[in-house]
Amino acid sequence: MIWKIFMHEISMFFLLLSSLVCGGFSILNLMKESSCIIEWELMFMNSSSMVFVIVLDWISLMFMSFVLLISGSVLYYSGSYMSGDKNVNRFMYLVLGFVLSMCFMVLSPNLVSILLGWDGLGLVSYALVIFYQNEKSANAGMLTILSNRVGDIAILLSIGLMSSLGGWNFFIWGIYMSDENWMLLKFLMVLGAMTKSAQIPFSAWLPAAMAAPTPVSALVHSSTLVTAGVYLMIRFSSGLEGSKAQSFLLIVSCLTMFMAGLGANFEYDLKKIIALSTLSQLGVMLSILSLGYQDLAFFHLLSHAMFKALLFMCAGAVIHNVGGYQDIRLMGGLIKYMPLTLSYMVIANLALCGFPFLAGFYSKDLLLETAFMSSVNMIVFLLYVISTSLTVMYTLRLLFYSMSGEFNLLSLSSVNDEDKIMVNSMNGLGIGAIVGGGALAWIIFPESYMICMSEVMKTLVLMVSVLGGVIGYLMNMMEVSFTLKSLNNYFFSAMAGSMWFMPFLSTKNLSSISFKGGSVIQKVGDKGWYEFYGGQGANKILTNIFLVLNELQLNSIKVFMKMFMVGIIFILCLYII
Template identity: 60%
Template sequence: MLWNIKMNLSSLVFLLFISIVSMVSSLKMLSGGGSYYIEWEIMTLNSCSLEMTLILDWMSMMFLSFVTFISSMVLYYSGGYMSGDKNMNRFMYLVLGFVASMGFLIISPNIVSILLGWDGLGLVSYVLVIYYQNEKSANAGMLTALSNRVGDVAILLSIALMFQLGGFSFLFYVDSSTIGGISGLAAFVILAGMTKSAQIPFSAWLPAAMAAPTPVSALVHSSTLVTAGVYLLIRFSPMLEGTFEQTSLLLLASLTMFMAGLGANFETDLKKIIALSTLSQLGVMMSVLALGFPGLAFFHLLAHALFKALLFMCAGSIIHSVGDYQDIRVMGSLVKFMPLSVASINLANLALCGTPFLAGFYSKDLILEVAFSGGLNEVCFWLLVVATGLTVCYSFRLVYFTLSGDYNLGGASVVSDDESIMTLPMIWLGLGAIFGGAGLSWLIFPAPYMICLSFEFKILALVVSGIGGLVGYLLNMLTVNYMLTSLNNYFIVIFAGSMWFMPFLSTRGVSNLFLERGSLYHQVGDSGWSEFYGGQGAYSLFISGFSYLQVAQDNSVKVCMVVFVVWLVVLSMIVV
């Protein structure tokens, strides 16, 4: 136990040190300009060099600072949440490996070295999802791994396409016209980003990954795994401008945002509700990125990381206290027993909804106004507006079922905020959720500019948020009527609450489409006709031929005479 504490504290101090150094370096680069590009040449093949490169600019340093700060809070939080676990050392090493993979991906401008961090994230995420060794975790881990393999293949194909440029460091090419001549590169990069950030049709793995321990969820959904795709597309954003793939990304991101917000309003698992909110916010980042504003996407990425990590930590504290229940229907009135956790989760929810002057407001309001004033088509406009209302709706539904409402836990639960190891990181992240948005807006956008919109568009976000909050709270107070309405419209509720059947299509659908047909092709083809006319047929033909040759080589006079006569007959027929 002493070794666990030492390793936990040393890792915590190391990550905090990296966070402070990275933030100071980022601020220096922001104020003075410039960046550092470090390169080691490993080998040269056919005039194409393979180098190990690192890029240290304000964006990578700031993102690395946020990742290490949140990771240090998660490690401290894990000391309380995972205290009863027998494999604490293994858990800590896995989390540190996860952070190292993400850090390597952030500071790599080389598509080959990006693949190392990218695959490292996929491998460690699989191991963490199956950490609780049961059938549900195994299925969720397999879905996560196989979904992300699609993105890994897209990165490999991107490497193959970039080979003809004479180098793999994309920073030298994304602003030039040469990369536009490579057909399919933008599509492969967008495909890789969509799989990692769980956009439609790869959304099923993200709620399934909730099988991992809650501290891992706080790390994954705030600043690491799911944000890797967004970060990759931010780096490649100059290459995507004006392409057909960018328009497709806008539509798919808007649909993802709407689908996740709708599904969260029918979900009853506390962690999956927060996971679907992450999916919705990833849709926001991808949509504003597709509109051509990578700086705004990066701003929302950092602001979202602060309050989403806080949201998961509060959820973990609640789940830990109520006897490991995750169903929000068996909670209620937690404000009387867990005031600090309830205040923190309310703060994170309000920041998520874009409440004025909290972290989410500065990024979300700016994104909505830029989208309204830009070239947004009508379908994506309404999806964006309705998804904004749905975000507030499921947040207030969560508040009603867990924090207020009726007490449903029973007398066996000991609910309290007594564990300081779990509550201290919440305080630090709560400060980030309050002041982080304003601070980041001053740093990233130091020069103010005004977006001119009509009065209706200016207040549209607040009006839609207010309507969503009222619907989310009042509708769920009428629980009986709500349940009866759900039963009367069973198919609609099942369709909306199951992410449009995407988990089924991603598992059973793929199994029916490929695996069962593959088994049929194997039986009829590989083990059937191709075997009859292929390997086994050729084997039988050669064996029978060799037997005739063996008889001919036995020096039998009769056989030789017969062969000679047959040869003469054939020769005479040919001559005639």
């Protein structure tokens, strides 16, 4: 019983201590420009050495420091959020397994050993999504794990292709993949990253995974599962430079960014709005990475992790206080009852919008200005501009519904900010969301980027953000007329609000086609022709051959007489002809 009470505190203490150690070593390695590689050769087969590798450079240690920091805060937060659940110990162990899998994935540059973390993330995420054991959770978990299996298969095929190089370390071999001979491998690696980071057409599983408990969502959407694909692409970026796979990833990520921002403006579920904002930011990270700026993608990955975890924690506290409801239309006026939680929520949302001098500003502003300076076409440029505007629109919409007006749920309610565990777990991430971006900018970029732009382009980010905020505010003020207008254009509203029909296509249509196709293959293949020419047929042919060989081996006189008579008949036939 004592262990059950204090497990969240013990886990938080060790994870935060480990985070401090990793962060210290990361800064030390960055200052000395050094790294440590540990190799353990497991086996040598067919001129390929299978090696378990751990890379301790500043990137892996800094990212692991952030993963451990957020995991410690989330586990401490879970001590209060999950206190009423009878399976709280199982939940804690699953989250710790999730963190362990992510650490394996972060530290390994080897495609074989990376599968320990890659598959571990997929398996534990399935166990966490179905944690509440109802039909909705089961369906969401199945969609999550099947979508992620596509990426797992892509990684397995990549391992098969890389075996011809004599090793699976993509740090080393990525430099030698500049020619067109390795296009298939590059597309497979991009496909793996797309499934883990939920890019189009694999986006449906990310909002569906909101069926998991909110602390899991805070962990998944900030620094673990969905960021694994981005981290893999950052590590593999040397192999992508100047390839068609890079251009393909740019288009897909920009479309995902636009689709998620548009869908969030039609969504009313609090957790799904934040999930779609994560999807939009993942598109931002992968798009800037595909332009060749992997250091900027890593910078935004770290700054985004802090305020997104804080945002989910605030959402969890709100949902916990309003009795489990997630519809933002049932909230309102919460700033009067939960001032501290809603203040943190405002800070996290403003950081997401890139408000000056918060964490998101340093990464997002630099990222967008660098993208505008790059040689991108007009479509990509417009997608960046519109997506930035849409981010401010759905953020103001979320704050408008939850903070302003009167409380809409019940006439009598005990909504308050008195849960010390929840509030204390937000404090560290709240400080990170305010000053973390500036600190990271000084550490990662001691020498600033050279930005040369016109005044119009320089102020464009600020202009479209303000414009998006004004439009979002006006749309919220005219909610009734806006709803009627959207009903007039029902197809557009339905398409935008349902992520371009991807959940429907990913579940009903795709599953029915695959199941029907599987049954046909089973009847025609496994139970049909494979029986004649597969195992049974081969067994019959080999049995007849072995019988003949057995007769010959016994040196039977009958066999030789038969062969002699056949030979004579054959010679006579030739003579007659």
